[in-house]
Amino acid sequence: MRVVVDLSRCEGYAQCAFLAPDAFRMHGEEALMYDPNPDDAQRDRVLRAAAACPVQAILVDRLEGRSEERGVPVEASRS
Amino acid sequence: MTSADNLRAFKRDGRIVIVGASLAGLRAAEYLRDEGFTGSLTMIGDETGEPYDRPPLSKQVLTGWVPADGTMLPRRREIDAEWLLGVPAAGLDLATDNVRLADGREVPFDRVLIATGVRARPWFVESEAELDGVFVVRTREHAEGLQRALAAGPSRVLVIGAGFTGSEIASICRERDIPVTVAELAPAPLVGALGAMIGEVASDLQRAHGVDLRCGVKVTQLEGDSQGKLRRAHFDDGSTLDVDVAVVALGGIRNTEWLQGSGLAAGVWGIACDTGCRALDLNGLVTDDVFVAGDVARCPNPVYEYRLISLEHWANAVEQAEVAAHNMVNGQADRWPHLSIPTFWSIQFGVNIKSVGVPTFADEVVVTQGSVSEHRFVAAYGYQGRVTAAVSFNNAKWLDHYRRLIETAAHFPPSCPTPDQPVDSKPVPVDFPGPVLLAQGATVVVTGHNPSERRVTAAYQHHR
Numbered sequence: 001m002r003v004v005v006d007l008s009r010c011e012g013y014a015q016c017a018f019l020a021p022d023a024f025r026m027h028g029e030e031a032l033m034y035d036p037n038p039d040d041a042q043r044d045r046v047l048r049a050a051a052a053c054p055v056q057a058i059l060v061d062r063l064e065g066r067s068e069e070r071g072v073p074v075e076a077s078r079s
Numbered sequence: 080m081t082s083a084d085n086l087r088a089f090k091r092d093g094r095i096v097i098v099g100a101s102l103a104g105l106r107a108a109e110y111l112r113d114e115g116f117t118g119s120l121t122m123i124g125d126e127t128g129e130p131y132d133r134p135p136l137s138k139q140v141l142t143g144w145v146p147a148d149g150t151m152l153p154r155r156r157e158i159d160a161e162w163l164l165g166v167p168a169a170g171l172d173l174a175t176d177n178v179r180l181a182d183g184r185e186v187p188f189d190r191v192l193i194a195t196g197v198r199a200r201p202w203f204v205e206s207e208a209e210l211d212g213v214f215v216v217r218t219r220e221h222a223e224g225l226q227r228a229l230a231a232g233p234s235r236v237l238v239i240g241a242g243f244t245g246s247e248i249a250s251i252c253r254e255r256d257i258p259v260t261v262a263e264l265a266p267a268p269l270v271g272a273l274g275a276m277i278g279e280v281a282s283d284l285q286r287a288h289g290v291d292l293r294c295g296v297k298v299t300q301l302e303g304d305s306q307g308k309l310r311r312a313h314f315d316d317g318s319t320l321d322v323d324v325a326v327v328a329l330g331g332i333r334n335t336e337w338l339q340g341s342g343l344a345a346g347v348w349g350i351a352c353d354t355g356c357r358a359l360d361l362n363g364l365v366t367d368d369v370f371v372a373g374d375v376a377r378c379p380n381p382v383y384e385y386r387l388i389s390l391e392h393w394a395n396a397v398e399q400a401e402v403a404a405h406n407m408v409n410g411q412a413d414r415w416p417h418l419s420i421p422t423f424w425s426i427q428f429g430v431n432i433k434s435v436g437v438p439t440f441a442d443e444v445v446v447t448q449g450s451v452s453e454h455r456f457v458a459a460y461g462y463q464g465r466v467t468a469a470v471s472f473n474n475a476k477w478l479d480h481y482r483r484l485i486e487t488a489a490h491f492p493p494s495c496p497t498p499d500q501p502v503d504s505k506p507v508p509v510d511f512p513g514p515v516l517l518a519q520g521a522t523v524v525v526t527g528h529n530p531s532e533r534r535v536t537a538a539y540q541h542h543r
Contacts, residue, residue, distance in 0.1 A: 002152065002153035004132055008393060008424055009394075011475045011476045012431060027426060030431045030473050031426040031430065031431035032426075033142075035144065037145065037151065059155070062156055063154045071160060072162050072164070
């Protein structure tokens with residue numbers, strides 16, 4: 001699953017690191033490091049982390065499992 | 080037909096082309112659909128594959144935790160776009176409203192959004208830049224190559240340039256227990272962005288983590304062996320250093336060359352626009368159908384005396400994408416101005432460095448709370464007695480307070496909002512290195528005398 005954290009909004013509350021420690025880790029006291037593509041087995045935990053974020057900085061893909069709607073050609077350019 | 084009818088028809092059946100398929104381009108496309116645009120949407124990008132996020136490339140990817148192809152951006156919604164990827168745009172014709180691609184194809188539009196971003200500034204000697212072991216970090220492929228080189232356990236890495244990216248890469252080398260030398264022309268790391276006081280803190284931070292930091296030096300040559308593998312770096316003081324890997328972190332070059340001859344106010348500084356993200360033409364007149372967002376945009380900020388400011392910040396790209404998208408499909412009366420206070424972050428040596436405002440727009444700086452020696456503090460920047468920026472080290476929760484001080488033009492130096500007032504909180508001169516960019520000289524010339532004939536012409540120069 002795809003995840004991005006708006007780190008300009010993140011204030012290092014570390015809720016996500018408690019709720020989904022395989023996807024979100026604190027680096028030092030308040031810097032967050034995260035896996036932008038965590039395993040689908042993490043899904044529930046990542047969604048809980050996103051919901052619990054006090055500044056709502058975690059964005060999870062809304063097209064999960066609907067890859068045809070991304071519409072990006074596998075091959076680069078249109079011929 | 081009234082203009083309201085035209086707008087409705089455009090929102091229903093118009094053609095929008097977005098040049099640049101990275102963060103700003105993707106978010107703009109999503110916001111356009113949010114706004115109810117049902118016409119055709121075309122995404123043009125020089126890289127292949129889906130839009131991906133870049134900040135993790137110099138952090139999670141280089142530590143080896145996350146694979147380089149694992150930073151694809153999440154989608155907020157479907158955008159129903161036609162994707163033209165792998166071919167860069169090569170020209171913009173505003174007489175016929177066409178984007179020309181490098182392979183000769185022409186893509187017609189009613190309105191266009193330019194979000195072509197920046198690319199890494201390469202090492203200045205091409206043959207040396209091509210040596211095996213010399214890297215820049217901007218794209219997924221760059222990060223993948225450098226990650227592999229770091230995983231191979233190099234005897235020493237040389238980072239050329241101690242801005243944010245260079246410092247982050249040095250931090251990761253130390254995390255991976257790889258010996259690293261950082262060479263910086265300025266007197267300290269981060270000094271160009273944050274000034275001498277923070278530069279000194281950053282120097283201490285690097286040295287405390289075992290970085291061989293060399294400031295005030297210039298790398299003059301990267302020397303390879305007969306197999307084309309990097310072996311040695313030469314410095315302007317005559318010394319040399321044996322290295323396997325060199326990372327060139329000398330900032331970016333804005334991707335505006337393709338706009339030469341387009342008539343837009345585009346150049347090395349970016350593409351000038353109004354706060355509504357509408358591009359300006361060479362004469363400084365606002366265009367109606369050309370919009371700009373992201374790293375390549377140069378937008379006036381009223382808080383900073385309406386100066387045109389380009390920002391290579393993640394949040395700025397997202398915010399400008401939203402404003403540009405809104406304004407592309409709304410009438411004059413409903414336009415939004417992009418008026419946000421810039422925010423930025425960097426993670427290095429276990430410290431979360433964040434800034435709000437424009438630290439270079441300052442004459443004084445003062446530590447307002449916390450302790451510099453413990454690397455947990457906030458410093459406020461002031462210009463002529465008002466707060467214009469703040470930088471925090473492991474103290475991000477307070478930055479929103481400083482954002483409000485900036486927005487309300489609060490008095491500088493501000494009072495400490497917490498009990499942890501520093502012992503020595505006297506403002507000192509901010510002390511930035513000289514305006515290096517000005518040395519690049521003029522970008523335009525004005526011709527003509529009467530108001531009806533005065534025009535601006537671009538003076539394109541060759542830049543390294």
